[in-house]
Amino acid sequence: MRFLFVHGTGVRRERHETLFALVKAGLTARFPGAAVDSCFWGDRFGATLSAGGRSVPGMGAPEHPGAPDPADAETAEWALLLTDPLCEVRVLAEAGWDDGPADGDGFGMPGVRPPGIQVLQLLDRLAELPGGAGDPGTPEGGELAALLHGTGLAAGFPAALEATAASAEAARAGERATGQPQARELATALARAVTAAALASAGAEADCTGVERDRLVELLTTRLGGDARVPGARAAAVLGRLAMRVTTQPLLNAWRPSLTADATPALGDILRYQARGAELREFLHERITAEPGPTVLIGHSLGGIALVDLLALAAARGEPVPGVGLLVTVGSQAPFLYELGALTGISPGTKLPYAFPHWLNVYDRHDLLSYLASPVFPGDPRVSDHRIASRQPFPACHSAYWKQAALYERIEQAVAEAEIG
Incomplete structure (x- = not known):
C-alpha cells in the first residue's frame, strides 16, 4: 500500500518539508510497511508575481513621496466613525x-x-x-x-x-x-x-x-x-x-506592497489553479500512476480540491485514475466550491461519478477553510466527514491537523473500511 500526500496553497519547499515530515511520521507509525510519498507542486505550479508586482500601487517607487496624503487621515477618521x-x-x-x-x-x-x-x-x-x-x-x-x-x-x-x-x-x-x-x-x-x-x-x-x-x-x-x-x-x-x-485603511495603504507579496503564494495559488488547474491535475495524475496501487491520496486544502477535480473528471470520462483506493481531504474547500459551482470536476446538484473512490473528509470547526462533504452529497455511502479538534484558533488550526493522533487513527479506520490491503 502507498500513501501520496498533496500539499495545499501557499506551500513552498521549506514549508513542504516540515509538513511532509509530520505526515510521514504519523502514517509510518500506523502503517509501518507502507510507502509514504509526497507530491510537491508549489515551486512548479504555484503563483508568483511575474512582473515583480508592478501592478500593485506603491510596490515600486512611491506615487507621492514625502508627507502622508491628507486623504488618508480623512479616510481613517470615517473608518473609525463607521465602526x-x-x-x-x-x-x-x-x-x-x-x-x-x-x-x-x-x-x-x-x-x-x-x-x-x-x-x-x-x-x-x-x-x-x-x-x-x-x-x-x-x-x-x-x-x-x-x-x-x-x-x-x-x-x-x-x-x-x-x-x-x-x-x-x-x-x-x-x-x-x-x-x-x-x-x-x-x-x-x-x-x-x-x-x-x-x-x-x-x-x-x-x-x-x-x-x-x-x-x-x-x-x-x-x-x-x-x-x-x-x-x-x-x-x-x-x-x-x-x-x-x-483603523485598517492607513495600514493597508502603507503595507499593501508587503501584504500583496506575502499573500501571493496562498491566494495566488488558488487563483492560478482556477485559471490553469489542468496543468496541476495532469502532474498529479502522473505522480499517482507512477507507482502501482493501491494508493491512498491525502490532499490538504487546495491539494484536496485538485484531487477531487482530478478523480471526478477521470471517473466521468470512464477512465478512473488507476490504483486509487481512498481519497482523504484535510481542511479542504472542495465541498464549498461544489456548492458555489466553482468546482471543475462536478457541477452543482450532480452526484459523484460511479467510479469515484471512497472519500474521507476531515475538518476542524475552527478552521475557516474546512467544509463538510457528506451534507452536499447526501446518501452517498462513499463520503464521510470526520471532525478534528485541535483547540487552535484560525489560521493555526488549518495546519494543526498533522500532529493530531486522531487524524491518523481515523485514516487507519477508513483504510480498513475501504478494504485496502
Whole structure:
C-alpha cells in the first residue's frame, strides 16, 4: 500500500518539508510497511508575481513621496466613525471644553437654555419629522431628500437620527456645551454621527461618494445651527491621530506592497489553479500512476480540491485514475466550491461519478477553510466527514491537523473500511 500526500496553497519547499515530515511520521507509525510519498507542486505550479508586482500601487517607487496624503487621515477618521458613529460625540461628552464665556453671537437663545441643549432640541425635531429630515414632503426636504435617496441612505436615516438624538453621549455633550463655539462644534459632531450611522446601516448597499457624504454632513450641520466648514476641533484633535493608528485603511495603504507579496503564494495559488488547474491535475495524475496501487491520496486544502477535480473528471470520462483506493481531504474547500459551482470536476446538484473512490473528509470547526462533504452529497455511502479538534484558533488550526493522533487513527479506520490491503 502507498500513501501520496498533496500539499495545499501557499506551500513552498521549506514549508513542504516540515509538513511532509509530520505526515510521514504519523502514517509510518500506523502503517509501518507502507510507502509514504509526497507530491510537491508549489515551486512548479504555484503563483508568483511575474512582473515583480508592478501592478500593485506603491510596490515600486512611491506615487507621492514625502508627507502622508491628507486623504488618508480623512479616510481613517470615517473608518473609525463607521465602526462607532458616536465616538466624536463621546469625546465631547467626556472631555468637554475649557470653560469660557459665551460669545453671545445670536446662536439659538443664549440665556434661556445652554446653546448645546438647543442643538439637541433641533436634532430631536429633525428625528421626529416623518421619514426623517429628508422627507421631501416637509419644508426641510429638497436637496437632503434627493441626496439620501441618491446615495441609498434614505432607509436607515430616520433610525440614525433617532439613535443619535436619544443617546446618552449627546445629552452629556449638550450639557457641557455652554458657549456658542462649543455648540457649533457639537452640531458638527452630531451631524457626522448621524451620517456615519446611516452609512453603517446601509453597509455595502450605500452608493455614496466622499463628496456626497460631506455635503450630507454640511446640510445637517447647518440645520443644527453649526458651521460645517471647519471640523470639530476638540474631537478631531483627540481622534484624528487615533484613527490613523487603529483603523485598517492607513495600514493597508502603507503595507499593501508587503501584504500583496506575502499573500501571493496562498491566494495566488488558488487563483492560478482556477485559471490553469489542468496543468496541476495532469502532474498529479502522473505522480499517482507512477507507482502501482493501491494508493491512498491525502490532499490538504487546495491539494484536496485538485484531487477531487482530478478523480471526478477521470471517473466521468470512464477512465478512473488507476490504483486509487481512498481519497482523504484535510481542511479542504472542495465541498464549498461544489456548492458555489466553482468546482471543475462536478457541477452543482450532480452526484459523484460511479467510479469515484471512497472519500474521507476531515475538518476542524475552527478552521475557516474546512467544509463538510457528506451534507452536499447526501446518501452517498462513499463520503464521510470526520471532525478534528485541535483547540487552535484560525489560521493555526488549518495546519494543526498533522500532529493530531486522531487524524491518523481515523485514516487507519477508513483504510480498513475501504478494504485496502
